Amino acid sequence: MEDLLKALVSATATQQESNRIIQAQIGAVMEAQKADHELLKATVQSLATQAPPSQETRIRASCYLQKMLPEDDVEAYLRAFERTATREAWPADKWVGIISPFLIGEAQNAYYDLEEVQATDYKLLKAEILARFGVTKAVRARRFSNWTYQEKTPPRTQMFDLMHLARKWLQPEHQSPTQIVETLVLDKFLRRLPRSLREWMGQGNPGTYDDMVAQVERYLAAKNFEDSPRRSPKVVVGSIPTHRKAQPQKVFGSTTRSNGSAILPAPGGPVRYSDHSDTFRRGNEPQRNSIQCFECGELGHIRARCPNTSKPMQCGLGEDPRNFCGLICLTGLVEGTQTF
Known part of the structure; x- marks a missing residue:
């Protein structure tokens, strides 16, 4: 009996020793795992604090x-x-x-x-x-204003369509309430303008109160300037323009005013001009030494102004009033009421 008890005690002691050794081994493993976990955690934290490499994620659009x-x-x-x-x-x-x-x-x-x-x-x-x-914003506003109810379309669908048009025009996600009110006021103001002014304003596409008012004021100022009466230059019938100081011209059968304009005779009457008029001396006349008189053969003048003859040059067309051709010899003089 004693031997049996001794054997049991010895077996129990051996088992306890084995359990102790196993527990010690388990504790050592747990300590090693804990150390590995701490090391891994420290490694991850150190990697997180470092600057990541510049690598862009590929977007497969x-x-x-x-x-x-x-x-x-x-x-x-x-x-x-x-x-x-x-x-x-x-x-x-x-x-x-x-x-x-x-x-x-x-x-x-x-x-x-x-x-x-x-x-x-x-x-x-x-x-x-x-x-x-x-x-554009103007097109969206016109779409919203021109919306009409369709009898064959469900009301709910039309309501959402109208809301969609309003949101696309007013853009509440991007505009403040003040900007939305300004948009509504500008659209109302633009639609009540006269048609001609409205079409002209539509090209400018004003975005603020000041822009709208400034464009309207410019249009009205331009219109008032266009409608204002304009002064036409005063033209005196029969005046003789010249680059030099005007000299009274002698016109047979008529008289002259103080400013050099001729008072013409009645239409159809004979018109004769002085043979010593200065009005032939214009800006583009030929040089005096390049012309020759047909009557006397001297240089520097023509036959109509020849100083070597006492008679003026005859013109058969001007002798008979029935054959009067109406040729105008002096620049600026007129026959009847036709100006040249």
Whole structure:
């Protein structure tokens, strides 16, 4: 019996020793794991504090976007792109570079016409594209004002369509309440202007109160200037223009005024002029030594003004009133009421 008890005690002691050794080993393993965990944590923290390398995430836009088609609505296409870019958290400064390969036609031309500095501004690109397609603020205002109820269309659909037109025109997500009120007032003011003024104002596209008022004032000032009576230059019938001081001209059968203008005889009467008139000396007359008199053969004058004859040069056309040809010899004189 004693031997049996001794054996049990010895086995129990051996088991306890084994358990102690196992617990010691487990404790050592746990300490090692704890040390490894602390080392890993310290390593992660040190990596987090370091500057990450500049590596850009590759954006696979072709998985979400399709090439723009000619029949697509440009506003709807741009709106779909904006929602996709927001959902996928694409950087806003990369939007222009992402959408540009998918544009066609005028939208693509708008992108290529931008300056290199402006090529990263999506808002500027969007405004340029919409302007080329004729979708301006004035067009949106006209669409909203021209909206009419359609009997065959569900009322709920029409209500949402009208709200959509209003939001696209007023843009409450970008404009403050003050700016929205200003937009409404400007549109109302513009639509109540006279038609001619309204068409002229539409070309200027004013954006503020001051711009609108300034353009209206310029239009009215120009109109008043155009409508004001203009003074026409006073023309005296029969006046003889000359570069020199005017000399009274002798016209047979008429008298002269103090300013040199001739008082002509009645239409149809004989008109004869002095043979020593200075009115032939104009700006482009030939040199005196380059002309020769047909009567006496001397240089420096013509037959009509020849000093070597006492008779004026005869003209058969002016002798008989029935054959009067109405030739005008003096610049500025008139026959009847016809001026030259």
